[in-house]
Amino acid sequence: MGNRLRDLSGKFSAATRALRPSEVREILALTENRKVLSLAGGLPGPEVFPKEDLARIASRVLEELGDSALQYSPTLGVMPFREAVADFVRSKGVKVLSDDRVAVTTGSQEAIYLLAMTLINPKDAIIVESPTYLAALNVFRYYGAEFVSVPLDENGMKTELLEDKIKEAKSKGLNVKLVYTVATCHNPTGVIMPDDRRKELLEVASKYDLLVIEDDPYSFFVFDEVPFTPLKTLDSEGRVIYLGTFSKILAPGLRLGYMVADRQITRMVELAKQMVDLHSSTLSQYIALYALKEGVVERTIQKARVFYREKRDIMVETLEKYMPEGSHWFKPRGGLFAFIYLPDGVDTSDMLPMAIERGVAYVPGRSFFSDGSGVNAMRINFSYLPPDKLREGIRLIAETAKDYMKSKGK
Amino acid sequence: MGNRLRDLSGKFSAATRALRPSEVREILALTENRKVLSLAGGLPGPEVFPKEDLARIASRVLEELGDSALQYSPTLGVMPFREAVADFVRSKGVKVLSDDRVAVTTGSQEAIYLLAMTLINPKDAIIVESPTYLAALNVFRYYGAEFVSVPLDENGMKTELLEDKIKEAKSKGLNVKLVYTVATCHNPTGVIMPDDRRKELLEVASKYDLLVIEDDPYSFFVFDEVPFTPLKTLDSEGRVIYLGTFSKILAPGLRLGYMVADRQITRMVELAKQMVDLHSSTLSQYIALYALKEGVVERTIQKARVFYREKRDIMVETLEKYMPEGSHWFKPRGGLFAFIYLPDGVDTSDMLPMAIERGVAYVPGRSFFSDGSGVNAMRINFSYLPPDKLREGIRLIAETAKDYMKSKGK
Numbered sequence: 001m002g003n004r005l006r007d008l009s010g011k012f013s014a015a016t017r018a019l020r021p022s023e024v025r026e027i028l029a030l031t032e033n034r035k036v037l038s039l040a041g042g043l044p045g046p047e048v049f050p051k052e053d054l055a056r057i058a059s060r061v062l063e064e065l066g067d068s069a070l071q072y073s074p075t076l077g078v079m080p081f082r083e084a085v086a087d088f089v090r091s092k093g094v095k096v097l098s099d100d101r102v103a104v105t106t107g108s109q110e111a112i113y114l115l116a117m118t119l120i121n122p123k124d125a126i127i128v129e130s131p132t133y134l135a136a137l138n139v140f141r142y143y144g145a146e147f148v149s150v151p152l153d154e155n156g157m158k159t160e161l162l163e164d165k166i167k168e169a170k171s172k173g174l175n176v177k178l179v180y181t182v183a184t185c186h187n188p189t190g191v192i193m194p195d196d197r198r199k200e201l202l203e204v205a206s207k208y209d210l211l212v213i214e215d216d217p218y219s220f221f222v223f224d225e226v227p228f229t230p231l232k233t234l235d236s237e238g239r240v241i242y243l244g245t246f247s248k249i250l251a252p253g254l255r256l257g258y259m260v261a262d263r264q265i266t267r268m269v270e271l272a273k274q275m276v277d278l279h280s281s282t283l284s285q286y287i288a289l290y291a292l293k294e295g296v297v298e299r300t301i302q303k304a305r306v307f308y309r310e311k312r313d314i315m316v317e318t319l320e321k322y323m324p325e326g327s328h329w330f331k332p333r334g335g336l337f338a339f340i341y342l343p344d345g346v347d348t349s350d351m352l353p354m355a356i357e358r359g360v361a362y363v364p365g366r367s368f369f370s371d372g373s374g375v376n377a378m379r380i381n382f383s384y385l386p387p388d389k390l391r392e393g394i395r396l397i398a399e400t401a402k403d404y405m406k407s408k409g410k
Numbered sequence: 411m412g413n414r415l416r417d418l419s420g421k422f423s424a425a426t427r428a429l430r431p432s433e434v435r436e437i438l439a440l441t442e443n444r445k446v447l448s449l450a451g452g453l454p455g456p457e458v459f460p461k462e463d464l465a466r467i468a469s470r471v472l473e474e475l476g477d478s479a480l481q482y483s484p485t486l487g488v489m490p491f492r493e494a495v496a497d498f499v500r501s502k503g504v505k506v507l508s509d510d511r512v513a514v515t516t517g518s519q520e521a522i523y524l525l526a527m528t529l530i531n532p533k534d535a536i537i538v539e540s541p542t543y544l545a546a547l548n549v550f551r552y553y554g555a556e557f558v559s560v561p562l563d564e565n566g567m568k569t570e571l572l573e574d575k576i577k578e579a580k581s582k583g584l585n586v587k588l589v590y591t592v593a594t595c596h597n598p599t600g601v602i603m604p605d606d607r608r609k610e611l612l613e614v615a616s617k618y619d620l621l622v623i624e625d626d627p628y629s630f631f632v633f634d635e636v637p638f639t640p641l642k643t644l645d646s647e648g649r650v651i652y653l654g655t656f657s658k659i660l661a662p663g664l665r666l667g668y669m670v671a672d673r674q675i676t677r678m679v680e681l682a683k684q685m686v687d688l689h690s691s692t693l694s695q696y697i698a699l700y701a702l703k704e705g706v707v708e709r710t711i712q713k714a715r716v717f718y719r720e721k722r723d724i725m726v727e728t729l730e731k732y733m734p735e736g737s738h739w740f741k742p743r744g745g746l747f748a749f750i751y752l753p754d755g756v757d758t759s760d761m762l763p764m765a766i767e768r769g770v771a772y773v774p775g776r777s778f779f780s781d782g783s784g785v786n787a788m789r790i791n792f793s794y795l796p797p798d799k800l801r802e803g804i805r806l807i808a809e810t811a812k813d814y815m816k817s818k819g820k
Contacts, residue, residue, distance in 0.1 A: 005648045008674040011587070011621060013531050013553070019681040025485055025688070043482055051476030058468035058693075066461035070661035072453055075435055106516050106665075106687040113686045121423050139685050143423070177421070211421060238415045251480035253692030255516075264418040271429040275549050276523045277516040278435070281691045282663030283468075 018142045022135060023367040027352075031361045037393035039380040040361040042187070042336055045311075047386075048304040049251050053296045054287060061286045073282040075270050077104030077258075081289040085244075085258045088292055092219070094242060094260070095233040101266040105273070106280045108217060108245040108257030112136050114276065115213060115241065115259075116143045118268045125174040127165070129157045131339060131368030131377070133187045133215065136180055146174055147370035154330050156183060156193030159200040166208055178211040184228055185218035188339040188368050188379035190332020192226045198234055205239050212240045217248050220301045222334035223309040238262045246288050248336070249301050254284040308336065308383050311390055315382040318391050322398035324405060336383040339365065341376055342401050348378045351404045360396040428552045432545060433777040437762075441771045447803035449790040450771040452597070452746055455721075457796070458714040459661050463706045464697060471696045483692040485680050487514025487668075491699040495654075495668045498702055502629070504652060504670070505643040511676040515683070516690045518627060518655040518667030522546050524686065525623060525651065525669075526553045528678045535584035537575070539567045541749060541778030541787070543597045543625065546590055556584055557780035564740050566593055566603030569610040576618055588621040594638055595628035598749040598778050598789035600742020602636045608644055615649050622650045627658050630711045632744035633719040648672045656698050658746070659711050664694040718746065718793050721800055725792040728801050732808035734815060746793040749775065751786055752811050758788045761814045770806040 027040045061069050068078075076082065082102040090096055105111040112135070120126075122144030128137070130149035137147070148169045150157050169176050179201065183193040193201075205212050214231040222228075232242040241261040246254055259269065273279070291297050315338060316331055326343035342348065349364040365377025380397070382390060437450045471479050478488075486492065492512040500506055515521040522545070530536075532554030538547070540559035547557070558579045560567050579586050589611065593603040603611075615622050624641040632638075642652040651671040656664055669679065683689070701707050725748060726741055736753035752758065758774040765771060775787025790807070792800055 004646075005672065008672060011529060012678055013527070013529055015531075016528050016678055016681075019528075019678070019685070021681060022684040025684050029484065041482065046477040046481060049476055049480045051472050051480070054476070054480070055469045055472035058472055059465045062461050062465035062468055066459055066464070067456040068663075070459045070461070070464070070663040071456060072451065072657070072662045074439065106690070109685075110687040117423070118426050118429075119421060119423055121425075135685075135688075142685060209415075236414075247482070251693075252482040253478075253480040255687065255689070255691040262415065262418060268422055268426055268429070271426075271431060274432040274435050275429070275519075275545075275552060276686060277520040277665065278545075279665070280516070281665040281694055283661075283697075284691055284693065287693075 020138060022138060024134065024363055027361050027363060030356060036356055036359055036361050037385060037389055037396065038361045039385070039393050039397070040363050041384060042381055043384040044248055044252065044304065045307055045383050048300055048307055050296050050300050054251070054291065057290045057294070057296070058287050061283070061290060065286060069283050069286040071282060073279050073285065075273050075279045076266060077102065077280065078282060078285045078289070081285040084289050084292045086260070088297070089242070089244065089260060093233060094230045096260055097238060099238060099262050100260050101263045103259045103261070103266045103269050104280050104285060105257040105259060106277055107247060107255045108215065108243045109135060110276070111243050111257050111259045112139050112215070114269045114272045116140050117272050119178065119211070120145050123174060124177040125169045126177065127162070127179040128370060129181060129186065130370065131188055131365065131374055132180065133182055134367040136215065137370055140180070148176065149370050152186070152189065152191060154191050156186060156191050156197060157181060157201065159197040159204070162201065162204045166204070176208060176210060178213060179205060180213045180215065181231070182215045183231055184216055185221060185333065185335030187218070187335065188337045189330045190335045190337055191330050192222065192228055192333045195227070195229050195234070198229065198231055202231065202234055202239070206237055210239065213243065214240050215243045217245045218335035220249055221305050221308050221336070223312055224333045226333050232260065241265060250288060250291055250297050254281070254288060256280060256284050256288055311382045311387060314387050314390055315394060318394040322395050324398065324402050337379050337381055340378050340380060342378070343405065344376055345408060346376045346401060346404060348376060351400060354404060355397060355400045358396050358400050360393045360400070362397060430548060432548060434544065434773055437771050437773060440766060446766055446769055446771050447795060447799055447806065448771045449795070449803050449807070450773050451794060452791055453794040454658055454662065454714065455717055455793050458710055458717055460706050460710050464661070464701065467700045467704070467706070468697050471693070471700060475696060479693050479696040481692060483689050483695065485683050485689045486676060487512065487690065488692060488695045488699070491695040494699050494702045496670070498707070499652070499654065499670060503643060504640045506670055507648060509648060509672050510670050511673045513669045513676045513679050514690050514695060515667040515669060516687055517657060517665045518625065518653045519545060520686070521653050521667050521669045522549050522625070524679045524682045526550055527682050529588065529621070530555050533584060534587040535579045536587065537572070537589040538780060539591060539596065540780065541598055541775065541784055542590065543592055544777040546625065547780055550590070558586065559780050562596070562599065562601060564601050566596060566601050566607060567591060567611065569607040569614070572611065572614045576614070586618060586620060588623060589615060590623045590625065591641070592625045593641055594626055595631060595743065595745030597628070597745065598747045599740045600745045600747055601740050602632065602638055602743045605637070605639050605644070608639065608641055612641065612645055612649070616647055620649065623653065624650050625653045627655045628745035630659055631715050631718050631746070633722055634743045636743050642670065651675060660698060660701055660707050664691070664698060666690060666694050666698055721792045721797060724797050724800055725804060728804040732805050734808065734812050747789050747791055750788050750790060752788070753815065754786055755818060756786045756811060756814060758786060761810060764814060765807060765810045768806050768810050770803045770810070772807060
């Protein structure tokens with residue numbers, strides 16, 4: 001006896017070698033318990049949480065429907081909630097086809113995970129915007145995907161490059177399988193893809209028989225008048241897998257996401273989810289169901305849009321005032337984020353400890369690219385902090401950048 | 411265009427070929443919306459749900475702590491909740507080592523999944539009781555594990571067979587990596603392993619450098635005076651990974667499980683969970699935290715133990731009265747289940763449609779074995795149905811079995 005296990009590294013599966021810490025989660029951990037203004041996360045502003053409404057709803061759900069709300073529930077979700085989600089997305093202009101089914105997930109993160117688990121083989125290639133949502137990159141990479149990165153401009157993914165990129169990938173022997181896009185209020189840049197590009201994207205998807213994951217957490221928060229149609233609505237071929245979340249339109253703490261997709265896909269996701277977590281919180285589903293029914297979700301969206309637009313404007317104004325010459329960014333048309341390019345020579349990963357020391361955090365840009373570019377970029381969030389702290393945070397980032405450049409002799 | 415996707419089977423990953431429907435979930439789906447007495451699930455009786463307490467707690471948590479309870483939270487769980495879980499398991503005699511950490515998971519199903527994901531390589535061998543919990547078998551099998559099945563008797567796993575079984579597996583070139591055991595109130599048989607066997611199990615684990623997963627959802631529901639010590643408490647080498655759940659001691663609808671294990675393991679599980687679902691419901695964690703603090707969990711356990719013992723007694727009495735001659739079972743010492751062997755020649759999978767037709771459901775025994783045995787066995791649950799329905803359900807199963815045997819000329 002006494003054979004104390006000191007080093008467990010030999011016990012882990014080979015697959016763990018592909019596990020990388022989530023940059024955002026690790027920065028959040030770094031800044032926890034410190035007086036750091038965090039512009040790193042994607043957190044909603046707590047001022048928009050409908051606390052009183054949810055307290056009332058939770059209490060009622062538990063008293064009147066406790067036998068169901070506290071019990072196990074079906075893997076794809078509680079049926080009336082799945083129906084309410086379908087009605088909700090329809091009311092937002094998202095077309096639900098007769099062969100589509102709704103799957104409720106533990107945050108939309110789980111939807112991305114389950115899709116990667118059920119769709120990706122090593123050496124499958126995924127078309128992504130460059131930059132794109134880092135957590136999706138991490139999951140796809142874990143399952144052995146290669147990436148076809150398509151640059152974006154203020155109108156999102158440059159779809160005119162798609163075919164050449166696909167041909168190039170195929171010539172390297174890759175199996176181009178799907179497009180992952182945050183077409184509306186893109187993460188991290190906040191740009192919106194207009195319909196002509198959306199149509200081009202779907203034409204290419206049809207020609208090359210690709211699936212399309214339309215990850216859509218932010219389309220409720222469009223600040224400028226930009227017309228767009230959900231890819232899911234433009235698609236008549238059942239190629240688009242539509243993902244949404246209650247994290248931004250109600251509360252992240254409920255941990256509820258949803259997927260609307262062809263039933264063959266939802267069935268496979270159901271089998272995978274049976275293994276992963278059986279089902280998502282029944283109580284959360286009933287609370288969100290009543291929040292939908294009673295208009296709480298709609299009111300939260302309206303309220304958040306006003307707050308976030310104001311903060312977006314404050315952010316842009318503050319960036320213009322303080323950021324060092326040679327910096328640039330897209331003005332976010334919606335969403336929760338802006339992506340800032342600092343002058344060449346700045347390495348935002350290298351600069352991060354200085355920034356945290358000074359009391360502010362952001363996410364270095366490199367994490368949002370599949371190819372290691374974005375060294376001089378950073379993502380900042382503008383939804384979480386109150387206006388004065390947001391101004392202060394951006395000012396501190398600008399100061400840090402100027403000092404960093406000075407220290408490097410720029 | 412018009413390239414409608416009809417058959418998506420070519421799109422799925424190779425790994426999906428190993429996805430199998432969960433027998434229990436599929437039977438639950440079959441019996442939903444039908445007047446079927448289900449003895450198939452592992453559902454707590456709704457009469458034990460502390461609805462009023464949870465309504466009060468949920469309302470208070472949302473009003474007073476809504477900013478935190480509705481927000482994103484750390485991947486391993488909200489810190490005060492992790493601490494409360496550690497205190498709770500300690501109060502139940504579970505030793506928490508200084509290098510141990512608590513991880514909160516989306517049900518203990520997710521803990522099993524994340525452990526499989528981070529520990530299992532194809533051709534790793536896992537030692538299991540025969541029979542054992544079917545959902546664990548499914549997950550381990552998905553990750554390519556082989557099984558070393560150790561038979562059990564009324565004192566649980568026959569640990570005296572362990573060394574020979576391990577040697578045999580090694581001689582076949584397998585890498586015997588861990589033991590998965592439901593040592594206390596075993597699923598599906600309800601037996602409890604005494605300490606001498608537990609010590610033997612840990613000695614073998616030490617000698618062969620194995621990890622041990624102690625899956626412990628049921629030890630709060632011991633009906634007979636059977637002394638036992640948690641494996642986690644008997645282990646001084648950091649080999650035991652302890653799993654628990656709030657599903658049976660508070661409410662499954664919160665979807666909260668927990669793992670207590672060496673920090674190297676919890677760290678790897680954290681990285682995996684970042685990808686899978688970021689974190690578990692923050693609201694559920696705060697509700698469970700206050701339910702622990704205010705004694706609601708303890709009262710639920712006391713109440714459930716009384717109800718379940720009564721139902722266990724009713725079940726045993728009814729089984730003795732009605733089951734066909736030649737049937738046998740272990741009297742469950744605790745837990746939620748009994749495992750019934752019908753006379754040879756009965757195929758419980760074949761018989762299930764007849765039973766559902768007659769208005770009752772159970773889980774066929776084969777699913778609980780890694781080697782296809784258990785053809786004439788079935789698991790029945792006694793915690794969910796009220797006493798009269800439980801009697802009726804068992805009577806219907808017995809009648810179905812007798813008719814089935816008659817139809818086969820037995």
